[in-house]
Amino acid sequence: MVKHALFLGYGRMGSALGEAWLQAGLVQHIDAVDPGNIQGMQASLYPAGQALPATDYELVVIAVKPALAQAALQAIPPARLARACFISVMAGVSLRTLEPLAPAAAPVIRTMPNTPVIIGQGCTGLYANNRVNPALKNMVSALFSAVGTACWVETEDQLHAVTAISGSGPAYYHLFSEALAQAGMKLGLPPDIANMLAARTALGAASLQCQQHADFAALRQAVTSPNGTTHAAIQIFEQDEQLRHLVDRAAMQAHTRSRELDPAG
Numbered sequence: 001m002v003k004h005a006l007f008l009g010y011g012r013m014g015s016a017l018g019e020a021w022l023q024a025g026l027v028q029h030i031d032a033v034d035p036g037n038i039q040g041m042q043a044s045l046y047p048a049g050q051a052l053p054a055t056d057y058e059l060v061v062i063a064v065k066p067a068l069a070q071a072a073l074q075a076i077p078p079a080r081l082a083r084a085c086f087i088s089v090m091a092g093v094s095l096r097t098l099e100p101l102a103p104a105a106a107p108v109i110r111t112m113p114n115t116p117v118i119i120g121q122g123c124t125g126l127y128a129n130n131r132v133n134p135a136l137k138n139m140v141s142a143l144f145s146a147v148g149t150a151c152w153v154e155t156e157d158q159l160h161a162v163t164a165i166s167g168s169g170p171a172y173y174h175l176f177s178e179a180l181a182q183a184g185m186k187l188g189l190p191p192d193i194a195n196m197l198a199a200r201t202a203l204g205a206a207s208l209q210c211q212q213h214a215d216f217a218a219l220r221q222a223v224t225s226p227n228g229t230t231h232a233a234i235q236i237f238e239q240d241e242q243l244r245h246l247v248d249r250a251a252m253q254a255h256t257r258s259r260e261l262d263p264a265g
């Protein structure tokens with residue numbers, strides 16, 4: 001268990017992780033620096049500039065927007081950070097940028113979670129620098145497994161792909177649900193029923209996809225009767241592989257943007 005953690009940024013992602021770890025008893029106490037007007041948290045909040053307690057933090061979580069990483073870290077007295085392990089949730093920001101901002105030889109772990117961590121259903125890609133020992137790796141796996149599924153990637157570069165697929169991915173599914181519900185309304189359904197059908201269909205389909213050995217194409221084919229209604233719709237999506245090309249282009253664009261977010265370029 002982590003006794004004292006410091007969060008830099010306690011917005012959507014920071015607070016989702018921090019509050020879940022406190023709730024699960026994986027972290028005993030969190031001090032969170034955030035200039036925002038954040039209330040109703042178990043963590044102790046410190047507006048930026050307010051003095052922190054004289055604590056040696058074991059864990060520092062950087063959960064500000066990528067462009068603010070340097071300012072947020074440099075505002076903390078170095079003595080508070082001397083023994084800490086650093087976890088970044090920031091998109092794009094590389095170890096090359098992060099390591100010089102932390103004490104020399106500090107363990108640094110980059111992570112890419114997604115918003116379903118809020119309900120314990122997230123998935124997180126993780127990558128560690130060479131200062132992270134196996135015990136620390138296990139501890140960090142336990143933290144992210146408490147909010148969903150965690151996996152270590154082999155290269156730091158793969159985190160850009162994790163960001164493009166699962167980091168940003170919830171928004172893609174929400175957009176599809178918006179479009180599906182809108183189509184339902186156009187076809188005469190009341191908004192509450194159209195929204196419920198879109199969301200419940202996404203949940204049911206995702207639950208099937210998460211079964212062991214699930215084959216996405218086979219699941220699709222199981223819905224698609226020859227010459228039936230699904231076949232009629234799928235033909236539209238698959239015409240010239242339009243949906244696949246669109247998804248491919250969107251993921252590439254997110255991947256490119258993730259690379260651009262690193263101040264080290």
Ligand SMILES: NC(=O)C1=CN([C@@H]2O[C@H](COP(=O)(O)OP(=O)(O)OC[C@H]3O[C@@H](n4cnc5c(N)ncnc54)[C@H](O)[C@@H]3O)[C@@H](O)[C@H]2O)C=CC1
Pocket residue numbers: 008009010011012013014033034035036048063064065066068071072089090091112113114115167
């Ligand atoms: N929202 C998402 O789906 C995901 C976000 N991330 C990453 O998480 C990070 C935070 O994103 P969100 O939580 O979505 O944004 P957010 O805007 O909800 O949270 C950022 C927080 O940082 C605070 N802040 C601003 N300046 C600060 C400073 N100098 N010191 C301390 N705190 C400061 C803000 O008041 C805000 O509460 C980003 O780097 C993003 O790339 C990663 C995965 C998914």
Ligand SMILES: O=C(O)[C@@H]1CCC=N1
Pocket residue numbers: 091163167168
């Ligand atoms: O859009 C973003 O930049 C962040 C990273 C992944 C999800 N949200």
